[in-house]
Amino acid sequence: MSQSKHAVELCALLVDETYGELTSRIFTILLRRGRLTIPLLSKHTRLSPNKLRHGLAVLVQENLVYYHFDEDTNTTNYEANPEAAYMLVRSGKIVEIARSRYGDLAAEIVGNLFLSGHSTVKELVSGYIARLAEAEAMRKREERLANGNNGQSKTPVQAPAPHNPAGQMHSMLTELLESGLIQPLTGKIFLSPTDTYDKIAKKMLQDDFGGSIKGTKQKEDLKEKIRERLFNLRSEREWKSVGKKRPLNGNHANGINGSNKRRRLSNGAVNGDHYFEDDGTRLDPNMLVRINYEKCTVVLRNNRLVTLASNRIGATTAQVYEAGLRLIEKTVPRCRLDPRIDDVKDLPDGPVFSTMELTAALSKSVRTGTGIGSVSSDKIDTRKLEKAHKSRKRVDEAEVEGEASSDEDELMDDIAVANGNGNIPEIDPDSDGHGDDPFDDDDDIRKPSKRAKVTFQDHLPKPEAAENRENRMLQIKNHLLLLAGDDCGFLRKCGTQGLGQWTVDFEGITQYLQEEEMDTMLLERFGKVGHRLARMMRKLGKLDEKQLPNLALVRQKDVRTKLAEMQMAGVVDIQEVPRDSGRTTSRTIFLWYFDVERVSTILLDSIYKNMSRCFQRLDIERRRVQDVLALTERTDLLDEQPEKYMDTEQLNMLHEIEEKEESLLGHIGRLDELVAIFRDY
């Protein structure tokens, strides 16, 4: 995989920031030069082979390099894994996911895996027990100190240590494995994807085709076989759910137990502090586990979609949406399919959940009655929404859009205004009203006067008990309809079983996210006119220079200035089509176009650059207050509060640098969100 200059710089900085200089130097050269052996690495880095071996061992341990042993030449090649290096920047986010879903213990496990790259179950458990023992000793010491000071009067009440830490740990690890946040690993995982492909291709060619292939048909055949083999290989590596110990998901025999969350609550655990009981699950102590970045990205994407739903529709609807996404999360192992491994030709309709499942899974604490106002039913036409949209092709969607959008928009307006929570949804004038643009000609239906009269129906004072199940299910269905009716296409109805089945077209919604971010960027950089021109070109394709001023309702001169400016930035480009063989300027058509893919690549690159500048700035800022920071790192002061040993001036400096760190890292986190939208989701 070729990397841009800025991506290389960023990855090198990230490795440097986390694992130090030696590893970073090796990693940079590997990124720049491709795969290398130790002698060549030594030549390029000027490091001694001994140092290189140590550095490479760290990199292998942290999954940052692939290696490949070539038996013919008896050499080992090393190859950088830039994806894993980039994921270092998301470590905070991933730990936060684990914490918010499964509690502090899970956060600790994930954090430990980040520290050690990969580790065995045995090590994780023993590490946890050792830490608990240490904490216990510390607590006892403090207790003694406190008692010494206050006499024996006070006996501090503290949470007792869990009686069976090993069992607890095993259960938690199983839970994490089931959710897919961590995955078991085998030695083969260190072979880079290309090497794996080559190896299998070679073997297939020998075994099935007798060493050589002829013609395109056989070629295709071989490709397909390799793909299948790779697919099987990957599924072999995945964690197989044990499944027997706990009730299966979607098992409605007992009525309520729909999800793990509910199960946990029924175990008598407090929601905020997930206290796990030992359910007897034991994992193979020698099993190796590591973090599964692909699945983490899926979870991050779901979080992003929930935020979007919350911004566009409302908090309650977002909660319903979140529960729905959680239901299908298990069946979504990764965000983007790999054309070399996954079958991209005939995809089945994505993962599905039904309204009934969702009703069972949704936490009781979500008040589904809120969030939607009501409007007299004859004013709403839900026929279009109830209809199951079978197709998932974009072409078909575009066809439907023309007629369906009128009703949907109307419905949206009606419902959105009547947001019972008082959360007035942000209706983005740009994304919502593309009918406002002069070049859009299907703008004949939406008139404010057609808006139905809305009455608020407040469910809040109603007691929970009175709310029966049917009612709740209907309310949830309304929320789902609302999500399906939104312009972004949060959901798509695809069946009628269980009061309606729903699926999510992730591709469409990701595209929506990308377009939204791109529009923001264009508006910031090129103003209203540039933004309008770009969106016109995106919608209508290549446009003749002479048409543009008429369509955009801007003067010719302004259009030209703006387009030239945008061309300089690489956002738009021009294609010349000569009308005759003379190729004179007067007889040539100039077509302007806006290449979405190219713009997102440019954007991505500038984000990488921006992120590395942030890290460099962070480094400089830290160096400026080196003295104060060195003080906090002293071995005797590690666990002390800075207030105890610093004077006011030093404290001020420390707080200042901490504030700067926070704002820079916050900025990096937000940029990372953009990278995720354009690259990973």
Next chain:
Amino acid sequence: MAGRGRGRPGGLKGVTWEYDPSIKLESKPIELFPPHPNLKRPAPLTDKEKREIGHYKRLQRQVHRGPLYTQPTKRDATAPAKTFGEDQFNRQYSTNPKADFDPFTGVETYSQRLQPKVNEIPKFSGRPFNKELFPKELWPALEGEAGNQVRKHLDRANEKKAAMMAGVKDKKPDDKHARVLEKLFSVPVDEDAEEVDEDQEQDAGIEVDSNFDDESMGGDYDAEQYFDNGEDNSEGEGGGGDDDY
């Protein structure tokens, strides 16, 4: 060819080639950091973001204190980050810490005893590794066997030497000969073993150093004042080494 399609016949709008006496040349250098035309304050961090940053920083801190982290060895920390080519990139790092020793700041002082230890190469001794996952050529690094090879090599050289000496002095194999051989074998020849043991030695070493400083040197020889013009010498006598007490 590339500029043909820009659609700006006749150059920039309103610019001609005629002489304009009223025009004034801007000769002032432009500002190095001109104010940003469209700078906005970012939205304040949400609680979730703050937690994420907290986790990130905690993880970083833990890695940095751990055995796998290697400290920077840049000679000049303030050098510009931009480099041209591999050579320049490599040259900014120190290759041999002994050759790059800075006599002014490099000598360890008593107050530095609490500074965190500097890892030059990652330490693998503290934790178990699953060797199966590593390529074979990295195994010596994981086991600390890198030193063994050196030792073997030197042992062999010693043997050769011994054999040679034995050949020469074959006639009088006495106690002296045996003693010399013993000495030769007992010479600490192992670089890496030294490095591993450094931890234990360091503490002891500091003790010795500081004692030595206190008693015999007394700050008489201060490298930084070596080329001063002698004026401070009178007070330097008393105050030179006081910092360490």
